[in-house]
Amino acid sequence: MKQETALHRNAYDQSLENPRRRSLLLGSAGAMAAVSLLGFTPLAKADEPKSLPDYAAWKERNSLIVHSANTMETQRGAIGNGVITASDRLFVRNNLPAPPAEVTENPDVWEVRIEGVKNPRTLTVGELKSMGVTTVASVLQCSGNGRAFFPHGASGTQWSVGAAGCVMWTGVPLKDVLEALGGPVDGARYITGTGGESLPEGLDPKTIMVERSVPTRAIETALLAWEMNDEPLTHTHGGPLRMVVPGYYGVNNVKYVKNVACTENQTDAKIQASGYRIRDVGVKGAPDQPSMWEMNVKSWVTAPLESGRSGRNMIYGVALGGTVALEKVDVSVDGGKTWKPARFLGPDLGPYAWRPFVLAADLPAGEHRIVSRAADVQGNVQPEGRTDNERGYGHNGWSDHGVTVAIS
Amino acid sequence: MIKTKVLLAITLIGLSGLVHASDLEKGKKVFTQEAQPSCTVCHTLSDAGSAGAIGPNLDELKPSREQVMNAVTGGVGIMPAFNESLSSEQIQAVAQYVSTVTGGQK
Secondary structure, eight states: OOOOOOOOOOOOGGGGGOOOOOOOOBBTTOOOOOOOOOOOOOOTTTOOOOOOOOOTTTTTTTGGGETTTTTTEEOOGGGGGSSSSSGSSSSEOSSOOOOOOOGGGGGOOOOEEEESSSSOOHHHHEHTTOOOOOOEEEEEOTTTTTTTGTOOOOSSSSOSSSSSEEEEEEEEEHHHHHHTTTTOOOOOOEEEEEEEOOOOHHHHHHHHOEEEEEEEGGGTTTTEEEEEHHHHHHGTTTTTTEEEEETOGGGGGGEEEEEEEEEEEEEOHHHTTTTTTTTTOOOOOOOOOOSBBBBBOEEEEEOOOSOOOOEEEEEEEEEEEETSEEEEEEESTTTTTTTTEEEEOOOOOTTTSSSEEOOOOESEEEEEEEEEEEEETTTTTTOSOOOOOOTOOOOOOTTOEEEEEEEE | OHHHHHHHHHHHHHHHHHHHHHHHHHHHIIIIISSSOOHHOOOOEETTTTEEEOOOOHHHHHHHHHHHHHHHHHHTTTOOOOOTSSSSHHHHHHHHHHHHHHOOOO
């Protein structure tokens, strides 16, 4: 099947909507509280595509690979050259079921508690909107993007390249909020954000709550965002309010943020203490291991993906530097033997955004292994290989991310 | 002589069928009662009558036996590890059960 290089927007197929399914909640005594059901009916056959769950029903089904109700990635060929990823094809990853859609009906009344400052306060989104505003482009990428390429079968969603997108966030700089409240308390070394999902009974909250700590250097760039790509932040993507930390892995961009605290230590919530840590295969997560914070330099080809005609071919892709600006991207059509510099396509939207790139190449008939290799301005270059780690995080090896294209 | 062979064969088939059924029952028990926190709190599995919505819907995910073994033993994402609270027999039983009833293990 030939992959399209142009982006086709198909009309949302109404027949894909499914009625809400209600079923009795059974389980260990007293365990189940009011956890909202995923309002969709799982399809019986394994080979039929899953439909979109209700909370993401507005998205472009054909641009997504639905792994589960809480995990769906963008098709490799659905990322184009417009820099900004359209909201309806941005990947979705929830660590917990989303709050009910009603939370975004009146976004300005959503409250966030700010602590670990001289004057702690609870602020509404409406109040935040009067305290300052900024618009930032940043790449949202899951820590496990690229996990599918690890051979040891790391547990977790088998993302290939689609758990990543570049979007525009609008919100108040966290710095402005903290300053308005007297600044962080002495000794604060981290910013800790807590998500506002409701947790079921029968589970220790620390084991599942989404609470992440990032170092205070993130205060310079973090924002509390109420808007994505020019529209009020949908609850699909963490609305009405999300703590966005540009250049940091997705998990740190806490959705439905209800608490932000300047803390001396990292939270002991499991998702921080042992989750999202880089360690050797076979080793359990622990707080002394590196946390998935700033993203690494990375790139991948988005077209062509499978086939093409012999002669002049345009090779497209995207590249990112995490929190560091990109220096260049090189492309090879012979699996990495020889390289040519690609050209950046479109405006530079800052160090936290990604940059599409293009290289025109004359391809004779035959099979070609096309790879890309990005370098940032601090001299970091994508490695050829992968760094094996237990959870398959942070894969930026250029070899695994290539594509094999049949030219005829 | 032939009668004995046939009788033996039937007995063996019958026995292996029995073993299989009771293994699934064992696994179901781990899933619905023995694991703490209960698998049912987080997972949807129609055979077990559970509709948990924290973790993946297992009827959808169709995990293989190995996937279940890995996840239950070592944990994955926010799922805790059960290698200390469940015996290896319990873990094997629940892996057999889940992969069988979801069709994950053909």
